[in-house]
Amino acid sequence: MNPSPPVTWRTHYALLVLASIYVFNYIDRQLMAILIEPVKLEFGISDTGIGLLSGVTFAVFYTVFGLPLGRLSDRIGRKPVIAFSCMAWSLMTMLCGMAGSFFTLVLARIGVAIGEAGGTAPSVAMVSDLYPPQRRSTALAVLMLGSSLGAIVGLGLGGWIAQQHGWRYAFLLIGAPGILLGLLLLLTVRAPKPVRLQQANAAPAEGWLRTLGELLRMPSFPWLVLTGGAAAIAGYAIGTWSPSFLIRSHGLNMQQAGFLVGVIGGSGSTIGTLVCGMLTDRLARRDVGWQIGVPLLGTLLSIPFALAYFLWPQGIAFYIGDTPVPQAFLFYSAFGFFGVWWATPCLGAITHLFPANRLAQATAIFVMAMTLLGVGLGPLLIGMLSDLFLPRLQGESLRYALAASVVLLVLAAVFLALALPRYRAQIKGLASGKVVGAVAV
Template sequence: MTQANARGAAPAGQNPNLVLGMLLLVYIFNFLDRQMLGILAGPIKADLGLTDAQFGAVGGLAFALLYSFLGVPLALLADRTSRSGVVAASLAVWSLFTALCGIAANYWQLFLFRLGVGVGEAGGVAPSYALIADYFPPERRARALGIYSMGVPVGLASGTLFGAYIASLVDWRMAFIVMGVAGLLLAPVFRWLVRDLPRTGSPVRLSALFEVFPVLARKPAFWLMAFAASFSSLTGYGLALWTPSVLQRSFGLGLIETGQFFGSLLLVGGVAGVVAGGFLADRLGQADRGWYAKLPAIAWGVTAPMFVAGLLSPSLTLAWALLVIPNGLNILWLGPVTTAVQHLVPQHQRATASASFLLINNLIGLGVGPLLMGSLSDALKSTYGIEALRYAAVACVGFYLVAALLMLLAVRPLRRGWVD
């Protein structure tokens, strides 16, 4: 192992930018497949006869149950074998189950197929974080992870737009089938183009969780960042699933109009947010590692009131202007925080560390957020009628302030726990 490889340089024949581009494309499919459910809430609920709470369970809990817990063993497998191979196989599995969602005949079939999507996606993110950390040196790592994290807004926007247009042209079922088949075709191409770097350190054993997690558990920065990100994701995943329905119920938009409105918010605001987060963290974090936590805390503090103002706006034009800002700030954390988690452990344990972080983040964020927002909407219907979902969303925005406080508390522990 040369010093260059230890710091993230690619071996002969491997282009870091190509690897990052392919990982970004896979991540776009990851969120594209998730977000189609949100834009198609109306026709799916009408076809299958679902309540808001049931749809929230399908959009969050069903996905999160196995997605959260399988991320750790799949990351261990990736650390022990091939990270790129695990990502490719995961893409194929979740794409297959995405296509199967298009033939669901009732609530339980859709619930089970979404479980399958979660099984596949469980193996995609943590090994990708580790591959990026391998390919890019520390001073460029947050920017690389920020570029990778563009898969979130681009995937959400693409899922919103493609889902709306395909459903309008054919039906909601065809949208899932088309996107699932596209992912299945991408999987072998990714496997052919992306290879792992040689690794430093001892090979990771399947019992590595019992070695990696105690290291993380002794670091307060890990817990504070994990729970901060979880409370942010609780609201973020809830809004991603339910905002299209708010636009249709409270602002009277049709399916295509909703896709255009929400897709543009995600694309413009989200891309700016994740790029800014990675760039600023790399610049400011060189002098003070605490900025990897301070940046997300500041962003979430601004996000909460901006979302409230936008969701309660009486004007659609004003709503877009207000909502585009928090749609960028609410995901600014992705580059800085995922980079910081990578630096709480040695190089050869990064995928396992990321999976441990994602276990907490996704179990709370994905498992609770969409279901909580849907359940609150059902509970408020007797009082607020068609506006119940809007007020349920506003109530959940307060979790961003909890996230900001926890992340501020992580600043000093992060400086102490950082591993170069």
């Protein structure tokens, strides 16, 4: 593959704008988590219904549009796809606040999903176009801070707005800035096509089914996709239902739960994302296997902290102002630090495996697995388990439903262990100029 352009202040500015857009991608996606209780109350729906709204409905449309939009960005460039997608999902988030029924809220969330389908994969591809391989995991870590910072703002600020002014204002006020960010990217970021993308576009176009088949025949790639799916099911389930868990099992109100999960938990995830990105770049220079070894290590370390968070009994550790901090939440902070280590290095691994004309599509497949399985099944699975446990466990049904989700983190660790030797062999093959798997590079 050809080297990326030189890194200048314009490169860092582009990364800053992309990271800001990614923050609002996750704010708009995660905002629903802190608004579960008032939305349930207004529309009279069950936990399973909430799981369908925040999970399957979102995930199906995100998945359907993810690959075509990734393919479009591979052909016409990353910037216009990201910019217009950002403006679209932000507008639809605002429309969520105007929903007059549960059905219209579902339609608005579908619009958010379609817009966000054009955000993540093209952004990862654009960062990989801007930065050289030896700096890419750190740059991607900055981009991926969006998920943690999005939780801080979406849950923390969203909870405060909803507590003070109602859940509808949370959607309206938090959705608006994304429209301005989309325009900022479109009008101020210079994103000329990198040489490697120009060369890739000179190649004849392939059918998407053929491209999909060849991508999935790459030795390590299917295991990375399975990792993303399994880890995302647990991650989205925990992220979506944690505020409700703190409200139901530890007696917090909506604003307190949003502050703890968003601001405190999100800060731990932010630090964890940066640490894992820099650690991966440093260790992968010595042995390329650390690109997969770091997420494997982080996933294994996160498992005991997740179990302790869900199973620890009631009890207040200390107060932050007027907000009680349950003892169990101390384990959530540690889980948040290690639990994000799988995402950035796996995305970085994909950028090392594929040429430019397939990079956004390969990333889209990984993100689609995360979304279809994670966003689609995670919240729904926990909602169904909670309803199933309700007759026997009453108010603690959600606690044990969430504890069951940790099994998925064990599966993610197994998939990473299977991916590691295959990835190392592929990278060595790429370095020697060999044809690796089904894709010549």
